[in-house]
Amino acid sequence: MKLEETLKAHGQEHLLDTAGLGEEEKRAYFDRLAAIDWDVVELWKNPEDLSGKGNITPIEGLSVREIEKKKEHFRTIGAKAIREGKVGAVLLAGGQGTRLGSSSPKGMYDIGITRPLCIFEQLISNLFDVVHACGAFVPLFIMTSEKNDAETRAFFEEKKYFGYDKSYVRFFVQDMAPSVDFEGKLLLEEKGRLALSPNGNGGWYSSLRRAGIEKEFPALEWINVFAVDNVLQRIADPVFVGATIESGKLCGAKVVRKAEPREKVGVLCLEDGMPSVIEYYELTDEMANARGADGYLAYSFGVILNYLFNLKRLREIAEERIPVHVVKKKIPYINEKGEHIAPEKENGYKFETLVVDMVRLMGSCLPFEVVREHEFAPIKNKTGVDSVESARALLEKNGVKL
Numbered sequence: 001m002k003l004e005e006t007l008k009a010h011g012q013e014h015l016l017d018t019a020g021l022g023e024e025e026k027r028a029y030f031d032r033l034a035a036i037d038w039d040v041v042e043l044w045k046n047p048e049d050l051s052g053k054g055n056i057t058p059i060e061g062l063s064v065r066e067i068e069k070k071k072e073h074f075r076t077i078g079a080k081a082i083r084e085g086k087v088g089a090v091l092l093a094g095g096q097g098t099r100l101g102s103s104s105p106k107g108m109y110d111i112g113i114t115r116p117l118c119i120f121e122q123l124i125s126n127l128f129d130v131v132h133a134c135g136a137f138v139p140l141f142i143m144t145s146e147k148n149d150a151e152t153r154a155f156f157e158e159k160k161y162f163g164y165d166k167s168y169v170r171f172f173v174q175d176m177a178p179s180v181d182f183e184g185k186l187l188l189e190e191k192g193r194l195a196l197s198p199n200g201n202g203g204w205y206s207s208l209r210r211a212g213i214e215k216e217f218p219a220l221e222w223i224n225v226f227a228v229d230n231v232l233q234r235i236a237d238p239v240f241v242g243a244t245i246e247s248g249k250l251c252g253a254k255v256v257r258k259a260e261p262r263e264k265v266g267v268l269c270l271e272d273g274m275p276s277v278i279e280y281y282e283l284t285d286e287m288a289n290a291r292g293a294d295g296y297l298a299y300s301f302g303v304i305l306n307y308l309f310n311l312k313r314l315r316e317i318a319e320e321r322i323p324v325h326v327v328k329k330k331i332p333y334i335n336e337k338g339e340h341i342a343p344e345k346e347n348g349y350k351f352e353t354l355v356v357d358m359v360r361l362m363g364s365c366l367p368f369e370v371v372r373e374h375e376f377a378p379i380k381n382k383t384g385v386d387s388v389e390s391a392r393a394l395l396e397k398n399g400v401k402l
């Protein structure tokens with residue numbers, strides 16, 4: 001079908017106005033339109049279809065106490081895998097950090113007090129702990145988006161990779177997804193330019209694979225995926241790696257114990273026997289308050305976006321579609337008159353995939369409990385909960401000089 005017909009068939013004739021565009025701009029615009037995944041765009045019609053959950057039951061995991069008993073054993077296994085080049089890490093840095101309100105990549109945000117200390121530097125410093133302990137560099141793949149790729153790369157170059165061996169660092173760019181208004185019309189950010197945004201953190205493996213860079217490290221067997229914003233993050237933690245390998249599971253998830261039954265955090269569980277993450281609002285009161293034989297809340301493993309994935313399994317499931325979430329957002333756009341609008345309230349939907357949805361596809365998962373005060377200091381906001389302030393306090397508690 002010709003592009004024009006395709007657009008008409010999807011009720012998107014408004015995109016055909018190219019008056020005033022140069023030949024080059026027009027070609028780039030049409031190429032982008034031709035690449036649209038209409039199956040995804042059409043999801044705006046029934047976004048709630050995704051939320052249907054199966055039969056939810058608690059999942060067994062390793063508690064801090066159990067890990068403590070076998071720590072050295074796990075560490076030996078994990079450190080060996082790291083030395084053999086079997087463990088890589090993926091830093092998810094393609095987000096826009098809208099809540100923090102900075103236009104630069106979130107990792108460049110300075111959290112220092114008496115000295116400059118950006119988030120990227122703190123993360124590399126955390127990774128160095130493992131490099132020093134194991135005597136080997138860990139391949140680090142950094143996922144950026146079209147919006148922040150150039151700035152992120154330039155920043156790492158300028159800062160000389162914070163001392164990390166740059167031959168172990170690779171960047172790759174995640175895909176972008178279009179946005180629609182509440183009638184399903186694709187939005188434009190400029191004439192001849194769709195309003196695109198990063199397609200969520202669930203696309204990391206397909207983007208990494210397309211970039212072809214995992215093959216540059218042929219020994220890789222495990223990939224530790226982690227978010228840019230948790231500055232207490234332990235990356236490629238040998239104990240976690242060792243425990244996951246020994247468990248025979250295809251995925252490991254670092255989790256923290258929920259502080260109270262109704263805490264707003266996604267929890268690991270089994271859904272129809274498969275590992276899955278259930279959102280706090282999907283838990284009934286009965287489930288939220290239920291306790292296991294060990295006295296802990298039955299659904300108490302809160303996920304902190306730190307997962308270890310088995311690469312062989314990732315390759316097997318590479319072609320499978322992961323769910324696309326249709327999320328209401330404020331999306332800047334141009335209207336029919338060509339005026340730029342920066343909406344004050346939500347005006348449309350974005351399409352995002354989430355890394356949590358990959359856990360289910362992995363088929364098995366080991367919840368690995370960590371101590372929240374030592375490993376979880378996310379920076380989402382400027383002040384208040386999960387903020388620069390709260391993260392600074394936690395870093396200082398853990399002996400980091402700010």
Ligand code: UTP
Binds near residue numbers: 095096098174201229
């Ligand atoms: P968040 O869900 O906190 O999103 O990302 P965000 O974009 O950083 O921040 P807000 O919601 O706009 O304030 C969790 C992790 O996933 C990454 C982020 O960089 C962060 O490490 N992420 C998110 C991506 O890599 N790509 C995306 O498209 C979205």
